[in-house]
Amino acid sequence: MTTPDQPGQPAAEERLLRERLQRAGYLADADLATTVWLASALQRPLLLEGDAGVGKTALATALAQSQGATLVRLQCFEGLDLAQAAYEWNYGRQLMAIRMSESDKDAAGRVRESDVFSRDYLLERPLLRAISQSGPCVLLIDEIDRADEAFEAFLLEVLAEYQITVPEIGTIRATHIPQVILTSNGTRELSDALRRRCLYHYLDYPTLAREIAIVKAALPEVDTRLVEDAVQFVQRLRREDLAKIPGIAETLDWVNALFQMRHHSLPEDMSAVLGTLGCLLKTREDRFVMGPDRLRQLVEGRRTVGVAENANEQAKATT
């Protein structure tokens, strides 16, 4: 899919892929780049898991952008069926064609069955659209865990063979194998069959250095000091006992908000921070927990230790 500078040099290809992703605004770490490269080399789908807001979907969009490929997105939801995911006959048009041929008195205008069941009357839904692309294509199947098990089973054919069978026409095979990315939030266990067909990567929250780099790349005009302080704060916040842990998108929102308010570093006045905290904390309980005092502690880097961390630290100490 990529056109490497030196063919046969995976390391070079990988670096190239990383650079392109970076140009598209996505900073991938080395392991992720290897996995993405391997997925395209082995022509296998890539299953990404991780918490909401760690950049699963963003990877797919950046990948498509970096390769100049079309992005076809299938958002999964409960009750998603074949007609919405793969294809559907355009009954209305079919009927209209038949009616028109009936009203036409010439024998030549007679419509045959094969005319009505041709590609012209087929409504392409995302899966079919991805398979019938003539150029490079990235197929994003988002939040696969929200779809039903039955749909997952159907997906197996598409992902293993890159083909879709339409009974009236036959099997449609992909001319260009699309690069498939599946994302899951883990609300439901996926079937082993699906998991085994995919390469797997678990996306965690970024490290401090990477998150700073990401924010700087996305918002180049913001002061470095503000970015560093803010990201450090968010990293500390993630270790707190929150119902909804802020993701990268939230960090970006928040830094942007502070920038719009013309701050050049984290403001001393906690009420100003509190006002913008809606960008990070999205539930009432979380807002309630984060009073001005707690906030000041976090900003200054002090924190009380929760039970789980206590356990982890003790475990570390004992080993």
Added chain:
Amino acid sequence: MHERHITLPAGASAQSATAPSERLAGFAALLREHGLTVGVAEQQAMLQAAQLLGPLHERPLQAAWRAIACHSHREWQLWADVYERFWHPEKLRGGVKVSGQTRPSRNLRQSVQALHDQMDAAQQPASQPGQNAAPQTAGDSASSQLDEQGNGTPRAQGGASRTEALHQRDGQMWMPQELSALQQLARQITDKLQARPTRRWRVAPRGQRLDLRQTLRRSVAWGGELMQPAWKVKRVEPPRLFILADVSRSMESHAALFLRVARAFALEADARVFVFHTRLAEVTPYMHRDTPAIQEKVNAVTAGFGGGTRIAASLQEFARQHARAQLNRGARVWVFSDGFDTDGPDLLDAALQEVRARGARITWFHPTRQVPAAGALQRARNRIERFVPLASLADLAAARHVLH
């Protein structure tokens, strides 16, 4: 670390052409032993990746293999440890991670290793002595050194070997009919667990209600005639069951029963099973395999845990990390423990509250007749929906009417 070269397959020269794939097979066997699904297809993909990556640097190869071999978050977390243990056993020499307690679980691996050692020994005279430091055999020799060291020093044998103690206990023997009785009991209880009705509907061939939208959609194909009605029924979600079994020292004599019961529910109700004492670990995959040595596997997983019981911390870790997305209204959390906690009494209350806040219902199974007198448990009493004594199969049978 980044630049270290690894044995595959560039390192495999004329000496023996099949060695890398065999070594890989050994690695795959170790992965399988840890509950990862690594079949022939995965091994082929791993070899393919090794070939694609060409002159090897370890880091990308490791990442590629991880992507191929792991299929879930649990496996993803397990990977680093297993990988290090197999390919870089020399790094673990100083660590306490591998102690005498884990030995039984490494049987398969050791036998594979022994096989390798034998084969290497057979080949050794033929091969050049200068190749000794070749990375291909380095891993083997280092790990066998480790084993020797493990045998020799009192450190490995020291401490209480819980495995043996449990094996010697007569009460642990289970008759096949008892096992099937347990399985049947688990099935009955599972059937009784109330499914949660949702507001959603799903299409069903014999539903009570007409799916108007679908019917109209279908009618288009018939020119607007309602030829093929579509029906729907209310969607029900079976409740998610989570079992947390305490395997700390104080619960030693009950652990076998707990794990048997947990296994029965893992098979029947698709429960996720965790064990804890100072830390929490998921053991669901082991439960799904038919092996008499569950206890050994669990010991292997929990090896390296310190002494004591940290129920509150374990529960909190469970709610925050392992089951965060799945703990919803209608989830059932069963804790098998006597409630004696090394953490402060308030923490248990807070941890249980956290689980309750997500809507899960907590049932506490205790091995004693009475509800344990542990202070922490008494304080957290009203967070727990029901206390059930569980010291034998009969107790579970007696409790089957109250579990729903």
